[in-house]
Amino acid sequence: MDAPASTIIDTHRAVETPEGVELNLRLAGPVVRFYAWGIDLLIRLAVYIVLGIVLGILSIGLGNVSAGLFLVAVFLLEWFYPVYFELKSAGATPGKRRLGIRVLRDDGTEVDAGASVIRNLLRAADFLPLFYGFGLAAMLADRDFRRLGDLAAGTVVVYREQTPLPDTVPEAPPLAPPAVLTTAEQHALLQYAERAGELSPERAVELADLLQPLTGERGETGRRRLLQYANWLVGRR
Amino acid sequence: MTAEVRPRLNWEAVDLGFAMGRRWWPRLVLAWTLAALPALVAAALLLPGHPWWALALVWWGKPLYERGPLHVLSRALFGHLPPAGELARAMPGLLWRQALGALTVFRVDPARSFNRPVAQLEGGSPRDRTARLRTLQRTAHGAASALTLACLAFELILWAGLLALAWLLVPGGVLGLESGSLLDELSATTRGWIMVLAAWAAMAAVAPFYVAGGFALYLNRRSRLEGWDLELAFRRLASRIAGLRRPAAVVLAAALVLPLSPAPAQAEEPHLLPPAEARKIIDEVLADPVFGGTETVTGWYPKKRATGAEEAAGQVDLDWLARLLRALSGAAETLGFLAELVMWLAAAAAAGLLVIWILRHLPRGWRPRRRDKKAAREIPQTLMGLDVRPESLPGDPAAAALALWQAGRAREALSLLYRASLAALVDRHGLRLPASATEGDCLRAVRAMAGRLGADTTDFFAALTRLWQAAAYAHREPAPADMENACGRWPRHFGPQA
Structure with missing residues (x-):
């Protein structure tokens, strides 16, 4: 998104599709993304706890195999939990869905497998030096709130369409405006x-x-x- | 105003705050430091042997340091970024007012970033302020608390990050220290002070975003309650209307008082070009190189096919191969080997084909429901925004359309005729299209049904589509002959007895 730097500060970005349609991307910032990530973390922790209990019981029969299975599960969940949900449910992990945000490519199209894998593998870079330090710094410094993985994959996180306003006009006898309005x-x-x-x-x-x-x-x-x-x-x- | 004011979700308002914090970050950090650095120095002098207590003290004073950045934000929003000198002069006044409350009762309020603008920017007596906060806070209190928690987490992340980075990057052997990290070799107090400095830096980095986030929440709430965005839009509209009316003010003076006749169209129609002129402009645009053109590609390509001599050469090569094969074929093992090779190749090809076949056919077995859903599309009720339920039509659409045409309402007549055709296609001929289909999609689908409908009907529908598109989108009225022809022939193709 190389829109010219405007003097008006805004979190909306207009993106023109090849068809000449203008899309309005409502970028989501670090705070809402932090909470979405937190929800996803809690979900994964819950899975680990359940899995730990089940495999712990099974370890009586399986021995070390169950510890191995647990590690495999941790590996898969840590690396592919976001990829799976971003591809399966319109760019939103459960945490993102709960907070009404989703991942899109920066031209406004749906995120595809390549972009999703890149942005999530690069979590390793965002995680450095500790607890997503680089990711947070990138999000705070970037105009479009992108972390390193987003920059590499060409993705942004945006709000799903939501109208913050009630859309009922109180009843009154209708009257045509006396001038043509834009x-x-x-x-x-x-x-x-x-x-x-x-x-x-x-x-x-x-x-x-x-x-x-x-x-x-x-x-x-x-x-x-x-x-x-x-x-x-x-x-x- | 330098930030876009529009009603936003609370989360989005916080994001706008972060964008503001980013834009003015250096000045905001400066404003924060003007109060926070003296506090750090004072705490260090007061408690030289207890870095952690000093940090706690500095941390407790945060509400005071945040007043400077808020002051900067409230000015910068309206286009004036206060320079350092002006800030330094404003600082004492900002710090002393309500300092006691800010450090005691209100220090524990998680929504302080949202409440502070009310006190600092609106002023007023404490009782007014409480009432005002109650009005403003309704939905923003939760968001402001969430902002505080998130910013606390951000500070911790940056703090841990700074320390980890220092630990990773400072090589062993620096400062005459032997192996191991720098931190391990220092005394506990020195180590403590390094950590405190890192924490202070993390707080300084996050503070602009925190203050701006709360400020933006406050702005959002106020612009929502007071309709700031509406005010801007109304002012623009009013000045446009005034500009329109001024030249003809005398003529319109009376008309302004009387209710005016309704405007004919509300759509944005500044001016409609006649088709010929529009065509000229379209040609000009299409002539732009962006839309294609011709390209000359140079390269070497064979001029003619292989000549007889070359073919003969190929023959010679084959002869040589044949001789070789004949020589080899003497050995039974060679023959056996060749046969085996052929067999394995065939087996590999068969396996490959099998895999391809499985890949192509299995997903259908796996996801039967999805395909079923696609197959059983519901009967559409509207197409291209037109109601195509048969019950929405008059009894004899052709006659009704003719009547409309004679009344001079050509577009409505064509609309009715086209709609009735679609209804007949959907209802009687099983045409199934998604509601998002265009006239072109529809025509293609009908052409695909030509076998069932007959070429005659398909052609009639194509002609009708063209008339309708010309009337609906190009505002070109159909020729009288076309219109009468369409109405006359319609019952034969789409009427109830057709």
């Missing part, structure tokens, strides 16, 4: 209506007053007018 402007009107319950009444009126050139009204009437436009925009007639 998509961004329609979007702003809808947001205003959707967040009507969240804004304090005084602030809602204050915001509506800004649009006096559009509504031709001030105060409460203007606020209601905006809700009416929003109702018209969502297709109520």
